[in-house]
Structure formats: structure tokens, C-alpha cells
Amino acid sequence: MDLSTVKERAGPRQFGPTDDMPREYREAATRMIQFHANSEIMGAYIERPFVRQAPSLDRKLAVSAQVQDEIGHGQLLYRAAENLGIKTREEMLDELAAGEGKFLNCFHYPLGNWYELPMIMFFVDGAAMRRQATLKRTSWEPYAHAIDKICFEEGFHIKHGEDILRELATGSRRDQELLQRAFEKWWPRILQFFGPTDDQSTHDDFSQEVGLKTMSNDDLRNAFLNAYLPKAEKYGLEPPEYPRVEYHEDRDHYEVYEEDLDWDEFFTVARNELPTGRGQIDKRRRSQDAVAWVREAIETTPASGDTPAAAD
Amino acid sequence: MIFEVFRQETESDYHEHVGNVHAPDEEMARLFAQVMHARRKPANSLWVVPKEEISEVDADDPGVAMGGTTQKAYRWATNYSTGRMAEEIEASEAEQVEAEARRRSTRSEGGDD
Numbered sequence: 001m002d003l004s005t006v007k008e009r010a011g012p013r014q015f016g017p018t019d020d021m022p023r024e025y026r027e028a029a030t031r032m033i034q035f036h037a038n039s040e041i042m043g044a045y046i047e048r049p050f051v052r053q054a055p056s057l058d059r060k061l062a063v064s065a066q067v068q069d070e071i072g073h074g075q076l077l078y079r080a081a082e083n084l085g086i087k088t089r090e091e092m093l094d095e096l097a098a099g100e101g102k103f104l105n106c107f108h109y110p111l112g113n114w115y116e117l118p119m120i121m122f123f124v125d126g127a128a129m130r131r132q133a134t135l136k137r138t139s140w141e142p143y144a145h146a147i148d149k150i151c152f153e154e155g156f157h158i159k160h161g162e163d164i165l166r167e168l169a170t171g172s173r174r175d176q177e178l179l180q181r182a183f184e185k186w187w188p189r190i191l192q193f194f195g196p197t198d199d200q201s202t203h204d205d206f207s208q209e210v211g212l213k214t215m216s217n218d219d220l221r222n223a224f225l226n227a228y229l230p231k232a233e234k235y236g237l238e239p240p241e242y243p244r245v246e247y248h249e250d251r252d253h254y255e256v257y258e259e260d261l262d263w264d265e266f267f268t269v270a271r272n273e274l275p276t277g278r279g280q281i282d283k284r285r286r287s288q289d290a291v292a293w294v295r296e297a298i299e300t301t302p303a304s305g306d307t308p309a310a311a312d
Numbered sequence: 313m314i315f316e317v318f319r320q321e322t323e324s325d326y327h328e329h330v331g332n333v334h335a336p337d338e339e340m341a342r343l344f345a346q347v348m349h350a351r352r353k354p355a356n357s358l359w360v361v362p363k364e365e366i367s368e369v370d371a372d373d374p375g376v377a378m379g380g381t382t383q384k385a386y387r388w389a390t391n392y393s394t395g396r397m398a399e400e401i402e403a404s405e406a407e408q409v410e411a412e413a414r415r416r417s418t419r420s421e422g423g424d425d
């Protein structure tokens with residue numbers, strides 16, 4: 001299929017492994033899905049320490065279920081990406097370990113304490129969910145397929161995140177202060193979640209033309225602010241004065257003053273060069289190395305045979 | 313040989329199991345599958361798979377636990393009362409509610425065997 005046919009036919013779940021897709025499409029889809037898969041994995045690693053730090057058994061169970069889900073989402077997405085024939089799953093995992101794989105800006109920062117956890121679990125996951133919901137209509141069918149399961153599970157994550165947020169926001173004065181501090185720290189990063197405005201994004205246009213993306217980053221950011229700023233207010237959280245966010249009622253639009261955000265840092269993050277992000281990448285690489293023997297054992301076991309395990 | 317047939321109605325649907333066909337080889341199986349399962353009903357694609365190539369995990373197999381038979385309320389959106397949510401979160405929760413309803417009805421149909 002040539003590129004003009006792809007653009008003509010582009011629609012929800014239009015293309016799959018049996019279609020002969022042009023290289024440009026397969027590369028763009030790989031870049032997008034690999035980024036998404038990497039982000040699921042790195043997100044799981046950010047949240048993992050809170051399985052141990054959870055203040056109650058209920059929270060511990062829920063956080064561990066969430067971490068488990070995220071790893072599963074990563075696996076689903078690597079499969080969807082692998083179908084495009086550009087990279088194998090092994091290559092993508094190795095790229096992530098080598099610091100070449102890209103992932104969401106927010107997962108380059110460590111979570112300092114329990115008060116910061118809902119910043120990821122509620123706001124960042126909420127932003128991700130806003131984006132994922134639009135990807136049920138992506139043109140690469142295996143991607144949409146994976147998104148179905150992700151969206152099914154993700155509602156629990158965001159509601160649990162909000163439940164933690166609410167508990168802290170209605171807690172002691174100290175809880176409220178620490179929560180506000182966490183919010184101020186994370187808010188600029190959350191605003192940068194959807195990247196710079198459209199005119200600066202290099203991949204947006206093509207991805208939309210071939211139906212991989214169905215909504216621009218600007219529109220997504222706006223929809224996110226529309227749904228989540230009122231939630232922040234509900235829990236008494238005050239956005240810091242800077243970066244400025246102004247609501248224009250006439251066009252139902254939130255204007256984010258881009259010049260108030262630190263884009264140098266954003267692009268440092270995007271190059272995987274932020275020290276804390278490097279730390280996260282290395283941490284995951286050490287885990288990958290630590291279980292290499294398991295993968296090797298699985299892959300060298302003959303499919304059938306008289307091994308003791310098979311006899312059981 | 314027996315071949316299981318999975319039919320996809322339109323390109324945005326999942327393939328669903330619709331039955332099986334007897335055929336001497338794959339080519340004939342594909343033909344029979346078309347005749348049996350895609351002649352009257354619209355179909356975008358058929359998967360035709362030799363029955364013995366399908367591995368199965370049965371819910372009754374020893375050591376198998378599938379489909380949320382244990383109490384894990386903490387794992388569902390419905391466990392948390394956080395008021396009105398963004399539409400995509402409400403949609404996710406609605407899917408979970410539906411899945412839970414299906415689980416309940418399967419459980420009551422299955423009795424206490």
C-alpha cells in the first residue's frame with residue numbers, strides 16, 4: 001500500500017498485520033507504541049516502592065495490583081509494536097536498558113513520598129487515560145486491541161489514585177500541607193505531559209494523517225485540564241502562580257503560558273539525560289540483568305521432552 | 313481433520329469463535345469455513361485453525377484460577393467512591409461493572425459444583 005492510499009483509507013482500526021503497510025507508517029507506529037510501552041514499564045518501576053511503603057494492607061494490595069497491571073500493559077504493547085516488523089520486543093527492551101528508549105517526561109522524576117504518589121496515580125495516569133481513550137480509534141488494529149484491555153483496567157487506577165488524594169486532602173493539616181507541596185512540585189511536569197504546542201511537535205501531523213493519532217496534543221491537554229483542574233480545586237489544591245494557566249470561557253479553553261515552563265529541562269528529559277531519569281533507567285536495567293538467567297532458561301528449554309518438569 | 317473457525321464481522325471487530333468444520337486439509341478447510349460461516353453472515357476475515365493446534369486452559373483444571381473467583385474488591389473502580397469522573401474513566405468503570413455482572417451470572421449458572 002502506498003502512502004497516499006494509507007492516508008485515504010485511514011480510519012479506526014483500519015490496518016493490521018495482513019496489510020502491506022509502507023515503511024513510514026510502520027516506523028511512525030513503532031515509535032508511538034514503543035514510547036507507550038516503555039512508559040507503562042517505567043511507570044510501574046516508579047510506583048513499585050510504594051507496594052512496600054503503603055500505609056495499609058488495602059493500599060498495599062491495590063498498589064501491587066496496579067504495578068502488575070502496568071507491566072502487563074507494557075507487554076501487550078510491545079506485542080502490538082512487534083507486529084509492525086520494525087523492531088523485536090527484545091530490541092525494544094534492550095533499547096530501554098541502554099537509555100535509548102524514550103518514555104513519558106513524568107517518569108524521569110522520582111516519587112519522593114506517599115504524598116507524591118497520587119500526582120502520578122491520579123493526575124499523570126488521568127492524563128494518560130485521556131490520551132488512551134482516543135486511541136481506541138487508532139488506525140493500527142493491534143494497538144487499538146491492546147488499548148481496549150488497558151482502558152478496561154485503568155479506571156481502577158485513576159479512581160484509586162483519587163481515593164488516596166482524597167484521603168490525604170481530608171486528613172490532618174500536615175497531610176494537607178504536604179499534599180499541596182507535592183502538587184506544586186508536580187504540576188509543571190503534569191502540564192508538560194502533552195508536550196509543547198502543536199506547531200513544535202515534529203511527529204504530530206503525519207501521525208494524524210495516517211490515523212495513528214486521532215486528537216492533537218493541544219486538544220488533549222485542554223480536555224485533561226477541563227476534567228482534572230476542577231478535581232484539584234475540589235480537594236483544596238491550589239495551582240502555583242507560575243506556570244500561568246488561564247481559562248477563557250468564551251472558547252472553553254485553558255491557555256497554558258508556555259514561556260512559564262522549563263522547556264530546556266523538558267528536552268533534557270526527552271533525550272534521557274536528566275540524572276534522576278538515568279537513575280530510573282539504570283534501576284530497571286539492573287532488574288532486567290538480574291532475571292536474565294530466567295529468560296535464558298525459558299528460551300533454551302526444549303518445547304517438548306522428558307524433562308522432570310514436563311513429567312509432572 | 314477438524315478445524316475451528318473464528319469469524320470477524322467487520323475489520324474493527326474481534327474474531328469470534330463460530331464453530332468448526334471437517335476437512336481433509338487446510339485449503340478445503342478454508343473453503344468450507346467460508347461456505348459454513350461467511351455465506352449468510354457478513355464477514356471481513358476468517359481464522360481457520362487445526363483443532364489440535366489449539367492449547368486450552370480449562371477453568372476446572374487443577375491449580376487453575378481464572379476470572380476473578382477470589383475476593384479482590386480493591387482491584388475494581390467500583391470500590392472507590394470519588395464522585396463524578398472524566399468520561400473515559402466512567403466508561404472504564406462501566407466496562408468493569410458489566411464484566412462483574414457477567415461473572416456473577418456465570419457463577420450462579422454454574423451452581424456450586
